[in-house]
Amino acid sequence: MKTILFVDDEINILHGLRRILRGFRTEYDMVFANSADEALEVFANKPIDVMVTDLRMPEHDGVYLLEKVRNQYPYTVRIVLSGYADREISLRTVGLAHQFISKPVNADILIKAIQRASTLHTLITQPELQKLVLRLNSLPSLPDLYYKIVAELNAPETSTQKIGKIIAMDMGMTARVLQLVNSSFFGLSNRIVDPVQATTFLGLETVRDLALSLHVFSQFNEDLLADMGLAKLWDHSLTVAGFSKIILQDLNHNPKQRDVGFVLGLLHDLGKLVLAQNLPRLYKPVLMEAERNEKPLIQLELERFGATHSDVGAYLLGVWGLDEVVMAVTAFHHEPENYVGEFRYEVAAVHIANCFANHIDKTDATLGIHMDYLNALGITNQLSFWKEKCGKFTMEGLRYG
Secondary structure (H helix, E strand, O other): EEEEEEEEOHHHHHHHHHHHHHHOOOOOEEEEOOHHHHHHHHHHHHHOOOEEEOOOOOOHHHHHHHHHHHHHHHOOOEEEEEEOOHHHHHHHOOOOOOEEEEOOHHHHHHHHHHHHHHHHHHOOOOOOHHHHOOOOEEEEEEEHHHHHHHHHOOOOOOOOOHHHHHHHHHHHHHHHHHHHHHHHHHOOOOOOOOOHHHHHHHHHHHHHHHHHHHHEEEEEEEEEEEOOOOOHHHHHHHHHHHHHHHHHHHOOOOOHHHHHHHEEEEEOOOHHHHHHHHOOOHHHHHHHHHOOOOHHHHHHHHHHHOOHHHHHHHHHHHOOOHHHHHHHHHHOOOOOOHHHOOOHHHHHHHHHHHHHHOOOOOOHHHOOOHHHHHHHHHHHHHHHHHHHHHHHHOOHHHOOO
């Protein structure tokens, strides 16, 4: 049974949470604390899977508690409850909290966040990998993209459109702005999947704070980038993003999801970035062996880490509260036949786009595509058309917009 800790200095809030979650007493061990110090005492006596905490508390506030938990109990998923009046202090916790929920609490949103956070362990069972992901506070960008966005943010005349288009070229920055803008803290009725739209909604001041003051955006170490040959990861992700957008818009099976293709493709290999950034000495030989075509990369990752980059990426996106479709595509783009859910066409689109990107210059661009899965969806006969359509685009043509 998973243990959930709720922290708030207002007794009435804690009583309200108890009422909301009364029906889940057989599913979770729920513990309640009315101060940061009391919460830390709970941590000292039992493992906590998910912590839901207020920010404004006397003596030691939520920021203090989040820092302590991240450093001392990294296996815990950290969720913040905050009101709109706490916007400034909430932004300070972007690197500390995994998700944000607004006050007054919406019962359905809270329950869904807890349910998702408490089941993510099925993606990664290795404690050290879980700890690695849960402690992340930023994902590095290509140095030239990082310098570009910093320069643009410091320019006397800039716009959210310009900033958003730079963000849309980078996996880490895109994941972060989507995480923040889609938190219930902003109270949006419809989820945003477009990084330019997300940037516009957040506004220049918030994005500037994220990049320049809070250091949520960072750059990849240039020596490490060169040593591991990772620059091509960004090119590949942008290519898959463009191809996925083409294929998903053409499928037209779900109008609400047609425009998410670019982001789904952009984020599909996010797990590679996590592993390369945090475990470079272990991951480099895995990448080199896969480059020699001795074994598939996901097989080598399983043998070395007990999880694939797909698992790691989906786990992080789930912890950060991104949409289920993003998690599903990231988790299953290599093995779509293992996916059972409502986003089969989205998984198929990115699976095809990924294979095209790997083999578009070869005679048979369908190498690696799981034909049985496509046959079940009735879309195999469109492969040649998509191959031709994707092949017409250059890398520059595939960039956002």
